[in-house]
Amino acid sequence: MAKLVKINEKSGIPLVGSIAFGVIDRGTNILQVRPTTLCNLNCIFCSTGSGINSCFHRTDYVVDVDYLLRWVKELVDFKGKNTEIHIDSVGEPTMYKNLVKLVKEIREMPNVEVISMQSNGTLLTKNKIKELEGAGLNRINLSIHSLNGVLARKLSDTGFYNVDKVVRVAREISKSKIDLLIAPVYLPGINDKDIEDIIVFAKSLNCKLGIQKYLPFKYGRRLKVKNINWYRFYNKLRNLSKKHGFNLIGDKDIKVEKRNSLPLVFKKREKVYVVIKAPGWMKGQMLGVAKNRVIMVEGCNKKINDKVRVEIVDNKNNIYLAK
Numbered sequence: 001m002a003k004l005v006k007i008n009e010k011s012g013i014p015l016v017g018s019i020a021f022g023v024i025d026r027g028t029n030i031l032q033v034r035p036t037t038l039c040n041l042n043c044i045f046c047s048t049g050s051g052i053n054s055c056f057h058r059t060d061y062v063v064d065v066d067y068l069l070r071w072v073k074e075l076v077d078f079k080g081k082n083t084e085i086h087i088d089s090v091g092e093p094t095m096y097k098n099l100v101k102l103v104k105e106i107r108e109m110p111n112v113e114v115i116s117m118q119s120n121g122t123l124l125t126k127n128k129i130k131e132l133e134g135a136g137l138n139r140i141n142l143s144i145h146s147l148n149g150v151l152a153r154k155l156s157d158t159g160f161y162n163v164d165k166v167v168r169v170a171r172e173i174s175k176s177k178i179d180l181l182i183a184p185v186y187l188p189g190i191n192d193k194d195i196e197d198i199i200v201f202a203k204s205l206n207c208k209l210g211i212q213k214y215l216p217f218k219y220g221r222r223l224k225v226k227n228i229n230w231y232r233f234y235n236k237l238r239n240l241s242k243k244h245g246f247n248l249i250g251d252k253d254i255k256v257e258k259r260n261s262l263p264l265v266f267k268k269r270e271k272v273y274v275v276i277k278a279p280g281w282m283k284g285q286m287l288g289v290a291k292n293r294v295i296m297v298e299g300c301n302k303k304i305n306d307k308v309r310v311e312i313v314d315n316k317n318n319i320y321l322a323k
């Protein structure tokens with residue numbers, strides 16, 4: 001079992017700098033908001049290696065909602081008008097008990113146009129969908145990778161996963177004011193036929209569909225699938241679009257614009273002193289803090305409140321990794 005670390009004002013852990021929690025700015029009008037790393041499934045292809053039986057992560061994080069809202073507001077003010085907030089998490093956003101409050105208070109920020117979130121759907125209910133609708137949520141990206149109960153359960157690697165329940169959730173969302181986007185991961189050689197079933201299902205609900213390419217990551221769960229490149233992937237989507245009369249490439253309603261990024265506060269190879277504040281997401285890592293940023297320090301055996309000199313090895317998108 002991973003240890004649960006609560007992140008709040010008192011923790012002294014900033015909410016920019018980590019891939020696992022807080023706010024991520026990738027230089028567009030979309031800000032990713034990550035309130036928790038917790039997930040209730042254990043998908044055998046999970047790109048973040050999250051879930052109830054994760055062998056990758058020794059820590060899970062939950063961020064205090066008021067603390068998170070303060071950081072979101074600051075970044076939204078920096079981004080300006082027509083910002084989209086995408087609550088994605090490296091786990092499952094509906095595991096966050098303050099999700100409705102989070103959406104409701106983000107909706108009150110004048111520069112926010114769209115609020116969207118990802119979900120595996122297992123914890124959504126008719127009531128929860130109503131609450132999220134009332135709070136001002138605009139879109140749910142719902143993961144369904146197969147409509148076949150046996151395969152879907154096998155992919156989730158949990159005995160309780162019930163795709164019929166998630167299908168009911170999809171129908172419920174499609175009846176609400178929240179846009180539904182079904183987001184399956186295409187696993188070549190494993191769910192080829194299932195992807196076509198999902199297209200037919202999405203057509204019947206008149207909802208959006210965003211088929212994703214399976215990408216193996218170093219710290220994700222890897223699955224043996226037929227290797228196809230991006231060209232073949234898009235070709236497949238083009239063929240399926242033609243066959244089913246359903247546009248599977250690009251969604252004109254999702255507007256991604258380039259915007260100024262938060263300035264970087266550390267250069268690569270820069271040596272900095274950080275104060276250790278919490279255990280890291282993975283074994284051998286600790287969370288360090290300096291210049292109002294959180295830094296994942298690899299190969300670190302220091303204790304909480306120790307000061308340590310580290311070298312920044314990555315700073316892309318203000319996500320800091322050090323050694």
Ligand code: SF4
Binds near residue numbers: 039047090120
């Ligand atoms: S793929 Fe999503 S639902 Fe599945 S274990 Fe990973 S975070 Fe959880």
